[in-house]
Amino acid sequence: MTAAANQNGRRATASRRLERAGIRDVAAAAGVSITTVSDALNGKGRLPDETRSRVREVAERLGYRPSAAARTLRTGRSGLIGLTVTTYGEEPFTFTEFAYFAEMARAATSAALGRGYALVVLPASSRHDVWSNIALDGTVVIDPPDQDPLVTELYRSGVPVVSDGKPGNCPVTAWVDNDHEAAVLGILEHLSEAGARRIGLLTGTSTDTYTRLSTEAYLAWCDRVGQEPVYEAYPAHDPAAGAVAADRLLARPDRPDAVYGLFDPNGTDLLAAARRYGLRVPDDLLLVCCSESDVYANTEPPITTLSLKPRRIGTTVVNLLIDAIEGVDAGSGAVPGRLFPPRYRTAGTGPPPGTLMPTELIVRASSQRRCPRTTVSPPRPPGEV
Amino acid sequence: MTAAANQNGRRATASRRLERAGIRDVAAAAGVSITTVSDALNGKGRLPDETRSRVREVAERLGYRPSAAARTLRTGRSGLIGLTVTTYGEEPFTFTEFAYFAEMARAATSAALGRGYALVVLPASSRHDVWSNIALDGTVVIDPPDQDPLVTELYRSGVPVVSDGKPGNCPVTAWVDNDHEAAVLGILEHLSEAGARRIGLLTGTSTDTYTRLSTEAYLAWCDRVGQEPVYEAYPAHDPAAGAVAADRLLARPDRPDAVYGLFDPNGTDLLAAARRYGLRVPDDLLLVCCSESDVYANTEPPITTLSLKPRRIGTTVVNLLIDAIEGVDAGSGAVPGRLFPPRYRTAGTGPPPGTLMPTELIVRASSQRRCPRTTVSPPRPPGEV
DNA sequence: GGACGTCGAAGAACCGTTTCTCCATGAGCA
DNA sequence: TGCTCATGGAGAAACGGTTCTTCGACGTCC
CATH class of the missing domain: 1.10.260.40 (lambda repressor-like DNA-binding domains)
Structure with missing residues (x-):
């Protein structure tokens, strides 16, 4: 008293x-x-x-x-997780530009909150200005490019990092990614079965894993089946460039009769380009693009899309990260009372653990030749087109 | 030494x-x-x-x-700003569900980072679990409902709060909103000029300001021009309910010949409903909806939308909040060395300062009767419809 | 020659928790 | 009676910075 x-x-x-x-x-x-x-x-x-x-x-x-600050200081834990996209340039915040990021960020936020953590949205630039002013327990990085300095710095300072997208050449605690190779091959097969003879690709110029792996899978497939690659690459962060690239692709003398677009807006871009050239979809041109937007269910015609299932990815990434954050304490069991775990690193042997997650192809009219009545299918109600 | x-x-x-x-x-x-x-x-x-x-x-x-934690503890400033949406139910994270939130959040994030702050995405539930574990310098609240307990609690604990959406009955430091009344009146006039005789409204059931003010403006207009109100309300957070409500609205015996939908998906919902009833847009039904999505530029027909300019809102909200956070220190000039400013409150006299921002009506085919040739307008190139 | 101002830097309190250590007290037991 | 042990709780040391205060040394000025 x-x-x-x-x-x-x-x-x-x-x-x-x-x-x-x-x-x-x-x-x-x-x-x-x-x-x-x-x-x-x-x-x-x-x-x-x-x-x-x-x-x-x-x-x-x-x-x-x-006081959260005092608790954080004492316990060494802030309950804060950083979330950042490093790929598409420094300046403009591409968050929510593509539905993928929006969905993924949303799922990540939910998952984090469900486990008592909150997400802090941070810029890709590794300027210490903001980053070092915030006590982070860990960081989620979306699509780190090769040799990402930000990831390297975080890793060095002992902050666990989990990436969405297999990291090229920077050290992360763990990563999650889609099986892009399988996805692309699945699409190419799907298009082939629909009758495509020459499949084109609309791809990007950046070095993130998604772009790289997808393009490589395409090239490998071309090599295997003996098709000359037909593709155009453009800076994915520039929407105007996408339309131009779509146009270029369809203007080529070796015009493809089917195209897969790697980025969300490619579907509408390709559709518009096809109209300009008087190409009917799917009769003259089969179309598939990677997108999470349900806009493509209502275009004319509806466009087949590849979904990367961003919610599953976001949830998994966050859970892996929190496991890592909390697991270290449990793991260093030898000294139970330790306040601060030793630097956070993987055991030092071999690459960090990665998780591959499946994608989903949502088949719509744009990738099926008309008259599917030749196949065994139930008759349709007369009202539909 | x-x-x-x-x-x-x-x-x-x-x-x-x-x-x-x-x-x-x-x-x-x-x-x-x-x-x-x-x-x-x-x-x-x-x-x-x-x-x-x-x-x-x-x-x-x-x-x-x-150490960010130590600095925060000593200085009383974390450089962290909370961002939350309280309106649409507890559970599902509606962030990024509507393009408005996504755009607004993105702009807010950018603005905050530009001034050295970072944004933390937080749930609307006022459970202390997460909220009190984080040292926040201030909070942005999107669309607080009447009597929002979260806002009240934040205010009581001395955290500056700026809301996007005029607050109904809870104390905020400042607020920003669109001039919803003017926007709705503008749309109603626009539709009237296009020949609408009976304008319907698709609205929501929640008590946030946007829904409330818009609906009131509509009702007041009806009263003034002597039209019987024709509207349907549904829980805006439930996408399926929107389609049903759109259907109900067009199924009424007093079917409107023009509709304004308050929420982003209303455009496609109404378009689909119109098709089901064999109504041609814009010939039989004029359509406008509030949306930030450019999807409506490519629907068939393109739909006139009202843009709330979420980027401007997000930027303004954050800047006001940071001004409040930093202004207090500057304001208490009498004691320059004070570490902690007195409780953050408005002077206690009168309502908190609010800022009204204009909206933008993007007029497309859905709200213009065909054959505008009767009006003085340049002839069109023959290629277009 | 002493008072005084300035420069450069050190000392130490403090921010508000968590947690390790230690101390009474009283019960159980031989 | 003396010892051990469990219980309930207090004391105080961190955590890692920021900042208020102090202090010596050195010119300078009257």
């Missing part, structure tokens, strides 16, 4: 009026020590239920909210 | 191996006190440039990164 009053007395001398109640105030009001308050509120220590509930009640009455 | 070695010695006794360098390590390595290090790195104090640069160089060499 005396001690509590004393501790509080020191503060009372200062001209504090409207300050929030601190743990000391609660302790004084409840007539216990701050240790007891902390234990009672956090469910630790050996306290009879009576004391516990009394302290809780006093804290409630005083509107006590523990 | 001795002191520095001494301070460091205390730490060296513990078995710290891979720990990050702290300010004490830098001080020891540079042969100065930690005060000097702090001052040198933060550009404060009276130090000759030579010392300053030497300290900086040592810090760089040691890879020193100041």
Whole structure:
């Protein structure tokens, strides 16, 4: 009691009026020590239920909210996870530009909150300005390019990093990605079966894994089946460039009779380009593009899309990251009382663990030649087209 | 020197191996006190440039990164801003569900980062679980409903709150909103001029300001021009309900010949419903909906949309919030050295300052009767429909 | 020659928790 | 009676910075 009053007395001398109640105030009001308050509120220590509930009640009455900063400083944990996209240039925030990012970020946010963490959206630029002002328990990086300096720096400073997209040449704790190779091959097969003779690709110029792996899979397939590759690459972050590239692709002398577009807007771009050249879809041109947008269910004609299932990815990435964050403490079991785990690194042997997740091809009219009546299928109601 | 070695010695006794360098390590390595290090790195104090640069160089060499948690604890500033949507139910994260939120959040993120702050995405539920674990300098709330308990609690605990959407009955530091009344009136006039005789409204059931003000403006207009209101309301967070409501609206005996839909998906929903009833757009039905999506530029026919200019809103909201956060310190000039400003509140007189921002009506085919040749307009090229 | 101002820097309090350590007290037991 | 042990709780040391205060040394000025 005396001690509590004393501790509080020191503060009372200062001209504090409207300050929030601190743990000391609660302790004084409840007539216990701050240790007891902390234990009672956090469910630790050996306290009879009576004391516990009394302290809780006093804290409630005083509107006590523990200082997140102090807790973070002491425990070394902030409950904050960084989320960043590094690929598409420095300046413009491409978040939500493609439905993929939006969906993925949303799922990641939900998953994090479900486990008591919050997401902080951060820029790709590795300028310390913002990054080092925030205590992060870990970071999710979407599509890191080769040799990403940001990832390297984070890793060096001991922050766990999990990437969406297999990392090219930078060290991450773990990564999650779609099986892009299988996806592209599946699409090429799908188009071949629909009658395509020459399949073109609309791809990007950046070095992220998605672009690279997809393009490589396409080229390998061309090589295998003996088709000359027909593709156009453009900077994916520039929407105007996409339309131009689509146009170029269809203007080529060796015009493809089927096209797969790697990026979300490619579907509408290709559709518009096809119209300009008087090509009917799917009769003259089969179309598939990678997109999470359900816009393509309502275009004329509806366009077959490849979904990367961003929600599953976002959820998985976050869960892996939090596992890593929390797992370290459990893992260093030798010294139970350690406040700070040793630097966060994979064991040092071999590549970081990766998870491949399946994609989903949503087949619509744009990739099926008309008259599917030749196949065995149920008759349609007359009302539909 | 001795002191520095001494301070460091205390730490060296513990078995710290891979720990990050702290300010004490830098001080020891540079042969100065930690005060000097702090001052040198933060550009404060009276130090000759030579010392300053030497300290900086040592810090760089040691890879020193100041602890954000410690800084936050001492200065009372975290550089973190919360961002939350409270309206549409507890569970599902509606972020990015509508293009409006996505755009707004993106602009807000950019604006915050530009001023050295980062955004934390937080759930609407006022459960303390996550909220009180994070040190926030302020919060942006999108569309707070009437009597939002979250906003009230934040306000009580002294965190500045700026809302996107005029707050109904909860105390905020400031707010930003579109002039919804003017927007709705503009649309109704636009439709009337296009020949509409009975204009219907597709609206929501929630109590956020957007829904409320828009609906009230519609009802007031009906009252004024002597039209019987024709509207359907549905829970905006449920996409399936939107399609049903659109259908209901067009199935009514007093079917409107023009409809304005308050929510993003209403355009496609209404278009689909119109098809089901054999209504041609715009011949039999004029259509406008509020949306930020450019999908409506490519529907058949293209649909007139009202844009709320979410980027401008997001930028403004964040700037107002940061002004409030930083302004307090500057304002309490009487005691320059104060660490903690007094509780953040508006002066206590009158409502919080609000800013109204204009909207933009993007007129497309869906809201213009055919044969505008009767009006004075340039002849069209023959290629177009 | 002493008072004084300035420069450069060190000392130490403090921010508000968590948690390790330690101390009473009283019961159980030989 | 003396010892051990469990219980309930207090004390105080961190955590890692920022910043207020102090202090010596050195010119300078009257």
